[in-house]
Amino acid sequence: MPAFPKPTDPSARLLLLAAALVVAGLALWQLRHLLLLIFAAILLAIVLNSLSRMISGSIGINGPLSLAIAVVAILACITGFTLLLGSQIAGEIKQLAERAPELAVSVGNWLGLEDPWEWLEQQGRRIFRDLSLLRGISGVSTVVYSVLIETLIVVAGGIYLAVRPRTYHDGFLGLLPKAWRPRAAISISEAAEALRIWLLGQFVAMIAVGALTTLGLMALGIPSAVALGFLAGLLEFVPYVGPVISFAPAVAVGLAEGPAKAGLVLALYFAIQQAEGLLIAPAIQRKAVDLAPALAIFAIIAFGVLLGPMGVVLAAPLTVLSVVLVRTLWLQEDDDSQAVEAPAGRPGLSKSDRPLEG
Structure with missing residues (x-):
């Protein structure tokens, strides 16, 4: 089979390169939800x-x-x-769902909205309309089934990646030109370490915020305190935006109990967030990428607009990854002497490439 002739004209090469980049960009954009699942894995x-x-x-x-x-x-x-608190959380979430119209009316009256429940329903439909990757592939009709399937995909992919991380690491490096591999290996190593520390910090913060919120709401006599505390801990994974979302239903429940209770709930959430920001986050995250609040907030908004709800959930780790890649690939803030030559036929690896080893 005859080989295709290589273009000799520089302008033709640039045109072909530009066309290839456009095609690759369009393909990645179409696969953006799948890429988010891979990143979660x-x-x-x-x-x-x-x-x-x-x-x-x-x-x-x-x-x-x-x-x-x-x-x-x-x-x-x-x-x-699940055995200890699962049934209690499920029961309290059911109670909150049953009280949702009442709570929406309370908040709406306080804010001066005419029909807050209809507005919430419209926003919910808009958010979940494009949530699922599988809606157009497998015909799954409900969001719950789609989320469960995608969760299983992430779990299975994460386990397979964890079993033989070096295989995927070396395979990815093998796709790059040989001159780029040492730099790419260093970038992967530093990104993995930064994400590891960030995840550890968020895990500690989620447990602390969830426990403190639950105990504080119980002390204030707020109904469904365990479910609201669980929600606060879960949404702590999304910095800045998550705490705001989690405090909204708690304040709504507080308003149903009276304006004074709502004020106490607001003060409780504010105190917990201040403690998390001043004590927990600096102790854990000082070794990771330090995300400035403005950068984190605008990144969450940007990823949410571009990638939807899942982009919001993964915005913070995506920002950590982006900062590390910019620092190591663009600014090249590392020691090039860390890169070592690998045996023949194997991509160059970094001495600091410990986080990816299984």
Whole structure:
């Protein structure tokens, strides 16, 4: 089969390169939801590998066995939490859902809205209309089934990535030109470490905020305190925006109990966020990428506009990744001496490329 002749005219080469970039950009845009699922799986793989290394360092078990113990430990924690508080949280969420029209009317009257419940329904339909990747592929009719399927995809992908991370790491580097591989290896290493520390900080913050919110609301006598505290801890994963969203239903419940209770709830949430920002975040995140508040807020808005609700959820780790890549690839703020030559046929790796090792 004859080979295609290579264009010799520089303008033709530039035109072909521009066309290839446009096609690649359009393809990536069409696959943006799938790419978000892959990124979520990578985050899960980082968590599993970090826990696996902790287990390996504690009891001396290496390889797939330590990873299996890590998966079992996470499943045991989820199962234990579900058995202890799952039914109570589900019952309280059901109560909140039943009281939603009443709470919406209370908030609407306070804000001067004519029909707040209809406005909330319209916003909910708009948000979930484009949420699912699978709606146009498998015909899944409900958002719940779609979310469950995509969650299973992320979990399965994260486990496979965690089992043999070096295979995917080296495979990705192998797609790049040889001259780019040492720099790319350093960037991947630093990005993985920054994401690992950021995830650790967010996990600690989520537990602390959830526990403090639950105890504080119980002390104030607010109904559905456990469900509201669980929601506050869950939404803490999305910095700045998540706490605002989580405090809205709590204040709505407080308004139904009276303006004074609503003021106390507002003061409680403000105090917890100040404690998290002054005590928890600096202690954990000082070793990770320091995201300025304005950068984080605008990034969340930008990723939300471009990528939808899932872009909002993953906006903070995406911003961490972007900052590290800009620093290591564009500004090149690292020590080039860290890059070492690999054996023949294997991409160059960084000495600091520890976070990706299984």
